[in-house]
Each structure stands twice: as C-alpha cells, then as structure tokens.
Amino acid sequence: MSESKKSEYWRWKEYNWKNPEIPDWHGSLVTAGVDVGSTSSQAVIMVDGQLYAFASMRTGADSPCSALDAMNWAMDGTGLAIQDINFTVGTGYGRVNVPFANKTVTEITCHARGANCIYGPTVRTLLDMGGQDCKAIHCDEKGKVTSFLMNDKCAAGTGRGMEVIANLLAVPIEKIGEMSFNIEEEPEPVSSTCVVFAKTEAIGLLRAEWSKEKVLAAYCAAMAIRVVRLLERNGMEADFAITGGIAKNSGVVRRIEKLLGMEALKSKFDPQIAGALGGALVARDLVEKKKK
Structure with a gap:
C-alpha cells in the first residue's frame, strides 16, 4: 500500500x-x-x-x-x-x-x-474535543460560559491523537468506534498520555499479537480516562454534551459515559x-x- x-x-x-x-x-x-x-x-x-x-x-x-x-x-x-x-x-x-x-x-x-443551539438550553457541562486540545466548559441556559478548564499542551486525548492511531493501524477513522467494541473483554488502557509514546506502545501490542480491535479499545479507554479527569476537575453538572470530531467516535464517547455514569446528549446535527x-x-x- x-x-x-x-x-x-x-x-x-x-x-x-x-x-x-x-x-x-x-x-x-x-x-x-x-x-x-x-x-x-x-x-x-x-x-x-x-x-x-x-x-x-x-x-x-x-x-x-x-x-x-x-x-x-x-x-x-x-x-x-x-x-x-x-x-x-x-x-x-x-x-x-x-x-x-x-x-x-x-x-x-x-x-x-x-452546543446550546445544537443540544438545547439544558446543557450545563460541555466537552469540546478538538484536534490539538480538549476543554471542559460550564455554561448557563443561554450558552454563556461560566467556567472552563483546558488540558495541557499535548495531543493525547484529542482528535490528532486519534488520527495518529488510525493511520498507524490502517483503520478508517470513522470505523474506530465500532471496531473498539469488537473484543471479548475490555483490555487495560494504554499507559502513556503522550501520543508519541502511545504510538510506540501500540506497535508493541501489535507485535505481541494483539488484534487491531483490542489496541483500539485500549487507546479509546485511555482517551476516555484522560478527558473524564479533566471534566471532573472542572466539575460535572447535567445535562452533558460533547462537541468536536471525537464526539463522532462511539468508542471514546461510550467509555466516557460509562466512567461518568451519565449519557451525553444526542443530536441530528454534526457536533463538529x-x-x-x-x-x-x-x-x-x-x-x-x-x-x-
């Protein structure tokens, strides 16, 4: 190829x-x-x-x-x-x-x-998962920001990090979510929060005969854990919504929801x-x- x-x-x-x-x-x-x-x-x-x-x-x-x-x-x-x-x-x-x-x-x-327009005025906690950063945002019923917190300057837990893994595994990015659930049991998350090291770890797991699906599950889980920590640091309040490209990745979204014990709002609009x-x-x- x-x-x-x-x-x-x-x-x-x-x-x-x-x-x-x-x-x-x-x-x-x-x-x-x-x-x-x-x-x-x-x-x-x-x-x-x-x-x-x-x-x-x-x-x-x-x-x-x-x-x-x-x-x-x-x-x-x-x-x-x-x-x-x-x-x-x-x-x-x-x-x-x-x-x-x-x-x-x-x-x-x-x-x-x-998000206030897409998901409605009940949104209070928003997760914006962009290409290079991630933001936990609180807003009022009019969509006005009341507080926010950003991740550190690292692409882990962002769209770019997921793109790197998609390219490494030769998996179309829109299929990552569903593939990450095609496993017998949930693996341990990859240990690194750095994209470079996570990529190296993923290569090692493939050499250890992990399936692509299992590697994707481990990486999606690591991303979910990282952003949930950010959300919890800023404080969680219902209703909860996600914007950005990662919002279309069910492998990350469903794991975030499980960790929070809270479902993200859904909409017909593209969250990007x-x-x-x-x-x-x-x-x-x-x-x-x-x-x-």
Whole structure:
C-alpha cells in the first residue's frame, strides 16, 4: 500500500450542506461563523438565525486559505458572495487568520453557544474535543460560559491523537468506534498520555499479537480516562454534551459515559460544526445589538 493511500485513514469525511427549507436569503439577516481548527475547518451560514448552509473540511497549511475555502464551499449553490454576509465571526485555533471576519471570538465561547443551539438550553457541562486540545466548559441556559478548564499542551486525548492511531493501524477513522467494541473483554488502557509514546506502545501490542480491535479499545479507554479527569476537575453538572470530531467516535464517547455514569446528549446535527455555528449566532447577536 502506498504512503499516500495509507495517509487517508485519518481523514473524516469532508462535506457541505444547504438547508432546502430556506429557498432564498435575499432581504434577510445573513451571518456566518468560521472555525479554523488545527486539523479541520468549518464554515456555517445562518439566515435570520436559522441554519442555512455549512461546510466541513480539512485545515490546510495556510489558515487564511483554509478559512476562505471552507466559506466558499459553504456558499456553493446558494448564490451568496462574502460581501452579501452582514457579519462574520472567526473562531478556533486560527481565528486571527480569517481575513474576511468582522470580529474574532474564542472557540470556548463559540462552542458553548453552538452546543446550546445544537443540544438545547439544558446543557450545563460541555466537552469540546478538538484536534490539538480538549476543554471542559460550564455554561448557563443561554450558552454563556461560566467556567472552563483546558488540558495541557499535548495531543493525547484529542482528535490528532486519534488520527495518529488510525493511520498507524490502517483503520478508517470513522470505523474506530465500532471496531473498539469488537473484543471479548475490555483490555487495560494504554499507559502513556503522550501520543508519541502511545504510538510506540501500540506497535508493541501489535507485535505481541494483539488484534487491531483490542489496541483500539485500549487507546479509546485511555482517551476516555484522560478527558473524564479533566471534566471532573472542572466539575460535572447535567445535562452533558460533547462537541468536536471525537464526539463522532462511539468508542471514546461510550467509555466516557460509562466512567461518568451519565449519557451525553444526542443530536441530528454534526457536533463538529458547533464552534462555527456558535460564531454565526454571536455574529447575529452583534448585528442585532447595533440596531438597538
């Protein structure tokens, strides 16, 4: 297998979407949020406070280009141009590199606001599992942050850490969750909290004739333990929700739920768009505030 082919295992599906129930945006308040993360970028467009279109794609080497690419893909087929958007908020790891943003807002603020929209006003504890960091967030019924805590500067327990393992094992990242439960009994978690060492440990386990499923279970368990410790340090309060790409990994999510003794809220929305969605909502608030 060629290296270029193998490197695709860590990629989540890139896609865009347009709301068929909003036929026309002309004469409406159009706001946008662009979340440039360390590994993926999302752009969300809202029309009069309703989700109108979004795009989710891989972040490239150039953050300004990634922001523009995501926005252009979200606008594809809508007839919109950037100048038609009343206000845009940039957020995420690369928020200062969104050249067309009217304002930048932290991803903590935007994820809380986005989760409030996606999961409803009962959310009080939020886990944002991003590409390079992990955040435990408390918010009120309006999605306003009341406290938060971040992990240390290490990719373990984050999306990038899972991508490394997916690539190592040559397993499509969207299949990791279900595969991690295809085991006879739950193994001990990998011992290291460092991605480099966890990768080395995983190689050793494979050489010891562990199945890929068992290695994935051990790594998912280690990730779950790590983020639960973060959540407990910040304090747990129901209802609980997860945003970010790891929220789509059942192998991590179900193990988090078991450790907490609490189920995470479910939604039809893609949890990866929470930051950009929150940005678009903040943008709408700022426009409405200026009108008063």
